[in-house]
Amino acid sequence: MKVHLHQAIQWYFRTPVFLRLFLTVAFFMIFFGAVIHWVEPDAFPTIFDGIWWAVITGSTVGYGDYVPLSTFGRVIGIFLIIAGGGLVTFYMATVSASTVKYERNLSEGKVDYRGSNHIIIVGWNERTKQLLNMITDYIDEENIVLIDKSLDQLGYQEYKLHYVNGDASEDKTLKKARISDARCMIITSDPSKEEHQADQISILTTVAARGMNPDLFIITEILLKNQVTNARRAGADTVIRSNDFMSTLFFHELYREAHIKPFDTLVAQLSSQQYKQITVPDEMVGETFKYCALSFLEQEELLLGMEQNGELYINPPSQSILKKEDHLIVLSNLSE
Structure with a gap:
């Protein structure tokens, strides 16, 4: 018996503060409800009536539908107001403080993603x-976790994401972002770093x-060309x-007057298009690049290239055979 009591006490003190307070308040309400039913069974016909009176009285609401009539019953009511009322007020204040603290921790990136x-x-x-x-704008439902160590806080209501500071x-930061259950990482x-240092951090x-x-x-962003191989070796x-x-965009914008009309609108056209990287559809495995390009054209999409054996090929030979593990680079309208 002593062992079970000791375990129960340990469990009680290991629970969160607001839960301990809730259990304490619930115990007091049930206790006073049972006592008042035992003292005045005529005024409180059932234990539930007593508990109802204890909750209403302890929370200082005081409907007045049940009241103790005897002196002893009123003394019990006084003790209930002194003990139970203070506990209820303290519980509500604790819950409110915990809510404010949670929201602050959420904005400061201290809350683990679940x-x-x-x-x-x-x-x-x-x-x-x-x-x-x-x-x-274009995806209905997407869960996003941001990892950054430079921000003191980020308004979780302003941006549709979960912020993790670190x-x-x-490993501890990646665990907070629940990387084990993530689908993709960018x-x-x-x-703020020099190019070489920034690439080292990314790798x-x-x-x-x-x-x-x-x-x-x-998906890893690399600034220096000689670090691309290292990024792939690292697992990108x-x-x-x-x-x-960006250099290509600057070049075309700088010299667009020297180009024919289609090149003049390159930057404007890019702003209305989106690039997609997809796996090779099952029905296209073993087919030529030309066959697949025509299939995408029927869907009003443009097949630009493919990634095969870790290498990116833009406009590869038309007779290139697509494999199941390849990825296709497709250009389509943002409005689709």
Whole structure:
């Protein structure tokens, strides 16, 4: 008996504060309800009537539908107001304080993510904001977790994401983001670092993520061309060389007057299109690139290239045979 009592006491003190308070309040209400029923059975015909009176009195609501008539019953009511009323008030204050603290921790990135099948984005910058806006505009439901160590807080009501504060290359941070149940991870380059240092951080983060989730699809942004191979060795499924892409846009914008009409609108056209990377559909496995390109054209989509054996090919030979493990690069309208 003593052993069970000791275990019960240990369990009680190990529970969260608000739960302990709730159990204490519930015990007092039941206790006083049972006592008043025993003292005045005529005024309180059932134990539930007594509990109802105890809850209404202890919470200082006081409907007056049940009242003690005897002196002893009123003394019990006085003790209930002194003990139970204070406990109820303290419980409500504790719950309110816990709610405020939870919301503050949520904004400061201190709360672990509990979902699954989500996308993890590393780094808070303009590219991340634009990506979030695109996802919000064109994807109905998507769970996103942001990992960043530079932000003191991020309004969880302003952005549709879960914020985790910390270094994405550390296991404890990745665990808080629940990387084991994530579907995809996007690692953006840190704009506050030098290019070589930023690439090293991205590669280190890729290694850590791959080690904790071998099946995770990882997209890594790399600035220097000579670091692309290292990013792939680290476990990146797709490597984005943002410097090359931006340089191409700058070049076409700078010299567009020297180009024929179709090139003049290159930047404008890109803004209304979206690139998709998809696995080869089962019905296209073993078919030629030309056959697949025609199939996509019938759907008003443009097949640009493919990723095969870790290499990206834009406009490959038309007779190239597609394999099941290949990925296709498709251009389609954002409105679709």
